[in-house]
Amino acid sequence: MVEQKAMIIGEETVKKYLSIEDVIDCVEKTWRWYGEGSVVMPNKITTDMSELGVAGWFNSMPAYIGPMDVAGIKVVGGYDGNRALGLPYIKANLLVTDSKTGVLRALVSGDFINDARTGAQPAIMTKLLAASTDVITLIGTGLMAYYSLLCMSKVLEMKEIRLCDISEEAMDRFIARFPDAPFKFVKCKSNEEGCRGADVIITITNANADLVEEPWLKKGSLVMTMGSFRETSFDVVRKADKIAVDQVGQSLHRGNVKELAEMGEINENSFDIRIPEVLAGKMPARTNPDDRIYTQIIGTGMLDVALAGLVLEKIEAAGVDVTRVDMTK
Numbered sequence: 359m360v361e362q363k364a365m366i367i368g369e370e371t372v373k374k375y376l377s378i379e380d381v382i383d384c385v386e387k388t389w390r391w392y393g394e395g396s397v398v399m400p401n402k403i404t405t406d407m408s409e410l411g412v413a414g415w416f417n418s419m420p421a422y423i424g425p426m427d428v429a430g431i432k433v434v435g436g437y438d439g440n441r442a443l444g445l446p447y448i449k450a451n452l453l454v455t456d457s458k459t460g461v462l463r464a465l466v467s468g469d470f471i472n473d474a475r476t477g478a479q480p481a482i483m484t485k486l487l488a489a490s491t492d493v494i495t496l497i498g499t500g501l502m503a504y505y506s507l508l509c510m511s512k513v514l515e516m517k518e519i520r521l522c523d524i525s526e527e528a529m530d531r532f533i534a535r536f537p538d539a540p541f542k543f544v545k546c547k548s549n550e551e552g553c554r555g556a557d558v559i560i561t562i563t564n565a566n567a568d569l570v571e572e573p574w575l576k577k578g579s580l581v582m583t584m585g586s587f588r589e590t591s592f593d594v595v596r597k598a599d600k601i602a603v604d605q606v607g608q609s610l611h612r613g614n615v616k617e618l619a620e621m622g623e624i625n626e627n628s629f630d631i632r633i634p635e636v637l638a639g640k641m642p643a644r645t646n647p648d649d650r651i652y653t654q655i656i657g658t659g660m661l662d663v664a665l666a667g668l669v670l671e672k673i674e675a676a677g678v679d680v681t682r683v684d685m686t687k
């Protein structure tokens with residue numbers, strides 16, 4: 359029998375072998391491959407444990423990345439009690455199997471991969487969809503917002519970053535993480551102050567509320583929601599000139615447009631711009647500088663599975679010694 363030992367890859371090793379630039383490049387490529395039809399990805403399944411009084415949920419997100427020949431599944435959840443334990447709200451793990459045999463190839467810590475790929479998404483999307491990136495507003499200044507701005511700073515020219523958060527401390531902590539920022543930070547007293555005149559508005563909170571109102575948006579603006587629940591008034595979506603998404607199926611079941619989909623106002627034909635197809639050259643991104651574009655980034659498992667595959671490739675190429683277990687015996 360062929361011996362194939364599974365690798366156990368912890369967080370520090372993942373960080374050592376994946377740079378932010380690698381992550382942005384891999385996310386962009388994986389989206390493109392998906393747009394070209396060379397990724398298999400069923401919709402994610404949510405297990406909401408709150409039904410039984412456990413304050414958490416987790417998603418099972420499988421994918422097969424054809425061009426990398428990587429098959430795997432991401433298991434990621436949000437756990438309300440984690441902050442008090444010194445753990446991040448979001449916790450992720452990845453399992454990679456041999457695509458031909460199903461034998462376990464690796465268990466990979468998914469936290470840095472999840473955080474960095476989450477941040478890479480608005481960086482790539484903003485590059486494709488924004489009319490201007492001078493003034494960017496971040497509503498929510500937690501961990502995902504940090505990775506978003508970190509990735510955006512690698513690919514965009516930005517002058518002013520406006521911050522809105524219900525926690526003053528979160529905003530101060532956020533600013534302190536960018537000591538050499540080439541842009542200026544402005545802490546806003548209200549979301550309205552943050553949004554009026556902004557080129558790009560990104561919501562990345564764990565709120566379920568109307569954080570952005572349609573009358574605050576200027577011509578040509580880009581609104582991007584990334585949180586798991588509602589983050590704008592319905593009119594922000596209804597009155598947008600164009601609606602963009604990272605993936606169609608999952609966008610209808612989670613995040614900001616979920617309720618509009620449930621009310622029958624949004625369906626799979628409502629998304630004018632599908633980013634993977636834009637990257638595959640099948641449709642244009644922004645075509646008019648005056649359009650107000652609304653976009654939802656739901657986040658898909660193919661990105662994490664591809665990044666886990668990239669970590670494995672790099673570790674194998676470097677010949678590094680990692681913990682290996684023979685799961686076939």
Ligand SMILES: NC(=O)c1ccc[n+]([C@@H]2O[C@H](COP(=O)([O-])OP(=O)(O)OC[C@H]3O[C@@H](n4cnc5c(N)ncnc54)[C@H](O)[C@@H]3O)[C@@H](O)[C@H]2O)c1
Pocket residue numbers: 436447448476479497498499500501502503522523524525528562563564565567569584585586587655656657658
């Ligand atoms: N789209 C994706 O790909 C993706 C990936 C991972 C996580 N998420 C989602 O991103 C969200 C944020 O995750 P995180 O890890 O950054 O959490 P976090 O706890 O680190 O940060 C959330 C921030 O939002 C702020 N906030 C909460 N309510 C607010 C409100 N009403 N107005 C303004 N700010 C408010 C909090 O004070 C906090 O600073 C979650 O909903 C998570 O499920 C999305």
